[in-house]
Amino acid sequence: MLQSQAFIKTKREAPKDEVSVNAQLLLRGGFIDKLTSGVYSFLPLGFRVLAKIERIITQEMDAVGGQKILMPALQPKSLWEETDRWVSMDVLYKVKDRQEKEFALGPTHEEVITDIVRKHPLSYRDMPFALYQIQTKFRDELRAKSGILRGREFLMKDLYSFHADEADRQRYYETVKKAYLEIFKRCGLKAIVTEASGGAFSKEISHEFQVATDAGEDIIVSCASCGFAQNRELTEAKTGDACPKCGKPLTEQKAIEVGNIFTLGTRFSQAMKAFFTDKDGTEKLLVMGCYGMGLSRVLGTVVEANHDDRGIIWPKEIAPFDAHLIVLESKDAKESKRVFTEAKKAYDALGKVTIGKEKRLLEVLYDDRKGVSPGQKFADADLVGCTWRIVVSAKTLAQGKVEIKKRSDTTAKLVAFKSVVKEMH
Amino acid sequence: MLQSQAFIKTKREAPKDEVSVNAQLLLRGGFIDKLTSGVYSFLPLGFRVLAKIERIITQEMDAVGGQKILMPALQPKSLWEETDRWVSMDVLYKVKDRQEKEFALGPTHEEVITDIVRKHPLSYRDMPFALYQIQTKFRDELRAKSGILRGREFLMKDLYSFHADEADRQRYYETVKKAYLEIFKRCGLKAIVTEASGGAFSKEISHEFQVATDAGEDIIVSCASCGFAQNRELTEAKTGDACPKCGKPLTEQKAIEVGNIFTLGTRFSQAMKAFFTDKDGTEKLLVMGCYGMGLSRVLGTVVEANHDDRGIIWPKEIAPFDAHLIVLESKDAKESKRVFTEAKKAYDALGKVTIGKEKRLLEVLYDDRKGVSPGQKFADADLVGCTWRIVVSAKTLAQGKVEIKKRSDTTAKLVAFKSVVKEMH
Numbered sequence: 007m008l009q010s011q012a013f014i015k016t017k018r019e020a021p022k023d024e025v026s027v028n029a030q031l032l033l034r035g036g037f038i039d040k041l042t043s044g045v046y047s048f049l050p051l052g053f054r055v056l057a058k059i060e061r062i063i064t065q066e067m068d069a070v071g072g073q074k075i076l077m078p079a080l081q082p083k084s085l086w087e088e089t090d091r092w093v094s095m096d097v098l099y100k101v102k103d104r105q106e107k108e109f110a111l112g113p114t115h116e117e118v119i120t121d122i123v124r125k126h127p128l129s130y131r132d133m134p135f136a137l138y139q140i141q142t143k144f145r146d147e148l149r150a151k152s153g154i155l156r157g158r159e160f161l162m163k164d165l166y167s168f169h170a171d172e173a174d175r176q177r178y179y180e181t182v183k184k185a186y187l188e189i190f191k192r193c194g195l196k197a198i199v200t201e202a203s204g205g206a207f208s209k210e211i212s213h214e215f216q217v218a219t220d221a222g223e224d225i226i227v228s229c230a231s232c233g234f235a236q237n238r239e240l241t242e243a244k245t246g247d248a249c250p251k252c253g254k255p256l257t258e259q260k261a262i263e264v265g266n267i268f269t270l271g272t273r274f275s276q277a278m279k280a281f282f283t284d285k286d287g288t289e290k291l292l293v294m295g296c297y298g299m300g301l302s303r304v305l306g307t308v309v310e311a312n313h314d315d316r317g318i319i320w321p322k323e324i325a326p327f328d329a330h331l332i333v334l335e336s337k338d339a340k341e342s343k344r345v346f347t348e349a350k351k352a353y354d355a356l357g358k359v360t361i362g363k364e365k366r367l368l369e370v371l372y373d374d375r376k377g378v379s380p381g382q383k384f385a386d387a388d389l390v391g392c393t394w395r396i397v398v399s400a401k402t403l404a405q406g407k408v409e410i411k412k413r414s415d416t417t418a419k420l421v422a423f424k425s426v427v428k429e430m431h
Numbered sequence: 432m433l434q435s436q437a438f439i440k441t442k443r444e445a446p447k448d449e450v451s452v453n454a455q456l457l458l459r460g461g462f463i464d465k466l467t468s469g470v471y472s473f474l475p476l477g478f479r480v481l482a483k484i485e486r487i488i489t490q491e492m493d494a495v496g497g498q499k500i501l502m503p504a505l506q507p508k509s510l511w512e513e514t515d516r517w518v519s520m521d522v523l524y525k526v527k528d529r530q531e532k533e534f535a536l537g538p539t540h541e542e543v544i545t546d547i548v549r550k551h552p553l554s555y556r557d558m559p560f561a562l563y564q565i566q567t568k569f570r571d572e573l574r575a576k577s578g579i580l581r582g583r584e585f586l587m588k589d590l591y592s593f594h595a596d597e598a599d600r601q602r603y604y605e606t607v608k609k610a611y612l613e614i615f616k617r618c619g620l621k622a623i624v625t626e627a628s629g630g631a632f633s634k635e636i637s638h639e640f641q642v643a644t645d646a647g648e649d650i651i652v653s654c655a656s657c658g659f660a661q662n663r664e665l666t667e668a669k670t671g672d673a674c675p676k677c678g679k680p681l682t683e684q685k686a687i688e689v690g691n692i693f694t695l696g697t698r699f700s701q702a703m704k705a706f707f708t709d710k711d712g713t714e715k716l717l718v719m720g721c722y723g724m725g726l727s728r729v730l731g732t733v734v735e736a737n738h739d740d741r742g743i744i745w746p747k748e749i750a751p752f753d754a755h756l757i758v759l760e761s762k763d764a765k766e767s768k769r770v771f772t773e774a775k776k777a778y779d780a781l782g783k784v785t786i787g788k789e790k791r792l793l794e795v796l797y798d799d800r801k802g803v804s805p806g807q808k809f810a811d812a813d814l815v816g817c818t819w820r821i822v823v824s825a826k827t828l829a830q831g832k833v834e835i836k837k838r839s840d841t842t843a844k845l846v847a848f849k850s851v852v853k854e855m856h
Contacts, residue, residue, distance in 0.1 A: 013498050013560055015551040039547045042507045047547055050498040050562070057499075073438050073475040074482075079504070079567060080584045082467045101526040101536065103571050103583075111526065111536075122464045122472055126440040135438055137475070142504060142567060146528050158528075159505045 007327070009373040013050050016386045027221060028306035029153025031318050035389045037326075044150025044158035051390065052305070054326040056161065059301050060140055062192045062323065063163050066185045070178075072138040072165050077118045079142060083108040085117040089277045097145040111144035116274050116296060119166045123292065124280035130170050133282060134178060138165035140301065152223065154306040155262060161301040169293040170284065172271065179267060182297050186215055186265050193304055194312060194321020197264060200226050202237040210269040211240075215299075216261035221310040226261045229254055262307045270294040318391030319413050327371040328430065329356060330392040334380045334399035341400050349374070349398040352408065352423060356396075359427050368427075388413070394430055432752070434798040438475050441811045452646060453731035454578025456743050460814045462751075469575025469583035476815065477730070479751040481586065484726050485565055487617045487748065488588050491610045495603075497563040497590050502543045504567060508533040510542040514702045522570040536569035541699050541721060544591045548717065549705035555595050558707060559603060563590035565726065577648065579731040580687060590722040595709065597696065600718045604692060607722050611640055611690050618729055619737060619746020622689060625651050627662040635694040636665075640724075641686035646735040651686045654679055687732045695719040743816030744838050752796040753855065754781060755817040759805045759824035766825050774799070774823040777833065777848060781821075784852050793852075813838070819855055 013036075020030035024040070032038045037052030048056050064074065080101075086092035092110070099111040112118065119137060143162045150158055165182065169175040183199065190197040197215040204212045214237060216226050228235035229249035236243070238258075243250075245258040274280070275292040284290045305324075312319045320326065333349035336342040349372070359368040371392060373383050380399075387395045395418075397409040402420060410429050411418035421429055438461075445455035449465070457463045462477030473481050489499065505526075511517035517535070524536040537543065544562060568587045575583055590607065594600040608624065615622040622640040629635045639662060641651050653660035654674035661668070663683075668675075670683040699705070700717040709715045730749075737744045745751065758774035761767040774797070784793040796817060798808050805824075812820045820843075822834040827845060835854050836843035846854060 010556070011496070011560065013551075013557075013562060039550065041503050041543060041546070042505075045503045045505050047503060047543065048501040049547070050500055053500050056501065071436070075438075075475055075478050076473040076481065076586075078466050078470045078472060078584050080467075080470050080569065096529075099526050099528065101524050103524065104521075104573065118466060118472065121466070122474070125464065126438075131435070132438075135436065137438060144505065148529065159503050161501075 007371050009371055010375050012371070014371075014390070016389055024153065025151060026153035026155065026306075026310075027313065028155060028309040031309055031313055031389070032154065032306070035318060035391070038154065044147060044156070046154055046157060046302075048302075051326045055305055055320070055324050056301060058324040059193060059304055060161075063140065063189055063299065063301065066189045066192075067138050067163070067165060070136070070181050070185045072136045075137050075139050076141060077112070077115050077122075077139055079112045079144060080109045081112050081118055083110065085121055086110050089117055089274060091117070097147060099144050099146050113143055113145045114298070115139070115141075115164055116166070116270070116294075117278070120274045120278045120280050120292075120294075123168060124275075124278060128168075128282040128292070130282060130284050133170040134168060134174055136165055136167040136178070138163060138297075152221070152306075154302045155221070155310075156223070157302060160303065163299045163301060165297040167295040167297070168282075169295070170282065170290070172293055175269070175271075175293045175295050179269065179295055182267055182295070183213065186267065186297070186299070189299070190215060190217075190264065190304075192323050194308060194324065195264065195304070196311075198226065198228055198235045198261070199233070200228070200235040200237055200261075200263075201240055202263075202266070203239055204268060210271070212266055212268045214263045215265035216263055217307050217311055218259045218261045219307070219310045220260050222260035222262040224261050224263055225258060227256050227258050229256050262303070262310065264304050264307050265297075265299040267297040268295065270296050313391075316385070317389035320391045320393065322393050325393045326390065327369045327392045328361070329368065329370045329394040329396055330373065330387045330390065331356065331370050331396045331398070332373045332383050332387060334383070334397065334401075335376060336400045338400075345398060345400050345403060346374070348403055352396070352398055352426075355423075356426070361427075361430070368430075396426060432796050434796055435800050437796070439796075439815070441814055449578065450576060451578035451580065451731075451735075452738065453580060453734040456734055456738055456814070457579065457731070460743060460816070463579065469572060469581070471579055471582060471727075473727075476751045480730055480745070480749050481726060483749040484618060484729055485586075485588075488565065488614055488724065488726065491614045491617075492563050492588065492590060495561070495606050495610045497561045500562050500564050501566060502537070502540050502547075502564055504537045504569060506535045506537050506543055508535065510546055511535050514542055514699060516542070522572060524569050524571050538568055538570045539723070540564070540566075540589055541591070541695070541719075542703070545699045545703045545705050545717075545719075548593060549700075549703060553593075553707040553717070555707060555709050558595040559593060559599055561590055561592040561603070563588060563722075577646070577731075579727045580646070580735075581648070582727060585728065586726040588724045588726060592720040592722070593707075594718040594720070595707065595715070597718055600694070600696075600720050604694065604720055607692055607720070608638065611692065611722070611724070614724070615640060615642075615689065615729075617748050619733060619749065620689065620729070621736075623651065623653055623660045623686070624658070625653070625660040625662055625686075625688075626665055627691070628664055629693060635696070637691055637693045639688045640690035642689055642732050642736055643684045643686045644732070644735045645685050646732075647685035647687040649686050649688055650683060652681050652683050654681050687728070687735065689729050689732050690722075690724040692722040693720065695721050738816075741810070742814035745816045745818065747818050750818045751815065752794045752817045753786070754793065754795045754819040754821055755798065755812045755815065756781065756795050756821045756823070757798045757808050757812060759808070759822065759826075760801060761825045763825075770823060770825050770828060771799070773828055777821070777823055777851075780848075781851070786852075786855070793855075821851060 039047040200214045202214045225238035231254035232252035234251040272291040281289040353372040407420040464472040625639045627639045650663035656679035657677035659676040697716040706714040778797040832845040
């Protein structure tokens with residue numbers, strides 16, 4: 007993509023009311039725009055990252071047999087009354103239509119998915135199955151001060167599974183747990199599987215996927231040795247206490263919850279009368295699990311966990327572009343023209359390169375802007391944080407080379423253009 | 432996909448309260464679920480079609496330089512007051528948060544996009560540019576009786592373009608018009624470019640893309656000879672009247688509006704003070720265009736325009752699967768086992784075939800259900816409407832063949848399995 011034609015507007019300063027690092031860097035880098043507290047737009051750069059996260063999640067959910075659907079945000083009051091959550095859920099936005107009919111704006115979709123499933127006759131032969139969506143959720147949070155980590159409107163993946171019995175649900179729960187860890191790994195996050203309460207959803211223990219960072223709103227107590235981890239809400243253990251599993255010392259740390267999986271059991275199928283016909287011909291309640299993951303929160307967490315004082319350092323698989331190609335103007339017009347010609351050739355050639363196992367095309371952002379200083383271009387490239395920076399200038403061309411630098415490295419290399427692709431492997 | 436494991440639940444009868452053909456067939460075929468009037472879920476089959484429509488639109492919008500973004504549904508009252516639409520737009524859902532702050536649920540995004548753009552310093556060098564999204568809209572329609580043609584919550588693509596002057600906006604308008612026609616063609620729709628009023632958006636003439644069908648809520652008057660077409664709201668001409676452009680007879684017909692493109696000019700940039708700095712250093716108002724297309728409406732229109740009394744006949748590029756492979760059980764258990772083995776082999780082989788210019792994998796829905804009669808399987812295949820139906824049974828195997836039939840054809844053919852792929856080209 008030509009940067010001169012892209013809606014990528016970087017800023018030197020973040021707005022003063024934005025205290026979180028993720029929102030500051032994403033706003034400055036032109037990834038997002040803030041509409042109002044807790045409500046953000048994803049601009050072209052941010053949307054590219056979001057789409058890559060969405061793609062990873064879709065692949066991993068499909069791999070565990072999830073079938074993708076799309077459910078509505080407008081949800082009738084009557085559904086939420088069936089589960090007693092119309093009153094009990096404090097983050098529920100409520101809206102009346104012109105005919106005074108009341109709706110909730112879906113903060114989650116247990117009610118709607120259970121309603122869909124109960125309308126269809128199901129037998130033991132249909133079990134198990136799992137449906138998921140990637141969709142906007144609305145939660146009327148009292149405070150929204152963590153940038154895109156806790157939005158009032160945000161993008162979420164929610165998977166719901168249906169089983170004939172508890173044992174099968176538990177088996178699938180472990181399958182999804184592994185899929186979650188794979189998703190976070192591909193997004194460049196080190197997630198700690200943490201025991202937590204079932205919250206508003208369930209009385210059972212749930213599992214959170216926590217990423218340790220000072221920006222976290224949660225506190226977890228974990229053991230680096232055996233992997234034991236609990237949310238502060240479940241334990242009084244402190245740093246230095248003995249791990250209840252292996253006896254080694256525990257560590258307390260702040261963390262961001264990037265995913266949460268729940269045992270629903272028959273909580274919703276009972277309240278909403280969702281049955282299947284078992285082998286013996288009797289009607290039994292569906293046994294359910296639900297598995298959430300906030301896409302915008304994953305994106306924000308990646309920024310919290312991967313940045314330096316110059317900007318974002320995107321993990322390879324979700325960087326907005328693989329490479330940021332920069333051309334530097336020369337004072338001499340003729341020389342400048344030649345440099346732009348060579349840079350354009352490099353851009354065209356790089357755009358035809360395929361990489362990785364999938365043999366996808368290399369994605370290149372070409373900073374072809376004129377009248378922008380080298381310092382500004384370098385600063386923008388560091389802020390935007392593509393995996394590789396490639397510089398073409400009169401100086402590099404004098405040696406028949408281009409300069410290449412990994413965003414996460416401190417030193418640049420001069421290499422022949424034909425070696426650039428090899429460097430990126 | 433194995434049908435035995437898919438959440439595809441066909442129904443013999445549509446709910447009695449559903450009068451539109453699109454909703455009847457989509458509900459019966461297991462494509463959608465109705466949550467409440469004007470609010471539908473897309474189930475796995477329906478979501479597959481929706482995703483294909485989304486992919487076509489994304490490709491064609493990218494091809495005209497559109498940059499994809501995602502804007503919020505929760506939009507502060509203050510923005511809508513700037514354009515005087517908080518009061519004037521009757522379909523606006525309004526919601527209050529816990530702190531009594533008021534929001535509109537976005538029925539469209541002129542306010543938000545103009546707010547984003549005005550926050551960024553723009554010069555003539557940045558012009559033109561175009562931003563688009565595919566996102567859920569909310570409109571409090573008084574009546575919602577056309578199935579997914581007019582939902583209260585629906586998926587829409589909206590593109591907004593920004594220009595230095597009116598001439599450039601007009602040039603781009605024509606470019607988008609061509610892209611729209613390409614999208615509809617790929618979706619199997621014959622769209623008529625129709626002059627209409629600017630509606631709530633603009634005082635200028637807009638252009639609608641109308642598909643002639645009796646399910647339409649609009650009436651258009653058009654000339655088959657020269658292509659002239661106007662919405663009833665602009666003309667009093669009737670069937671048989673002379674075309675004002677070429678003199679040939681006009682035809683009146685019902686039609687569904689599947690897209691609408693508008694000249695916004697400076698309507699929003701003026702109200703919201705959105706400027707760019709021109710070559711001469713002066714600040715000028717941005718000149719805007721906007722271009723809408725309802726994805727769920729396109730999907731519903733395809734059903735209205737492509738069905739028979741047995742079900743849907745999907746156009747090739749958006750069919751949920753290319754082929755519906757059906758295995759028929761035999762009464763003899765041993766023979767049945769052999770038929771299932773051969774059908775499974777066919778399924779595995781077909782799944783590895785690549786088709787089309789893109790060399791994408793052939794998508795096959797395999798009806799491997801046991802205890803379901805041949806009649807039910809054929810009826811389901813006709814209802815679901817994949818492009819090709821392939822049958823494997825003891826009868827076809829006795830001749831060393833399989834049966835293949837195009838959904839839109841009336842006759843089936845017996846061919847050797849190795850010829851099946853050739854048949855599908």
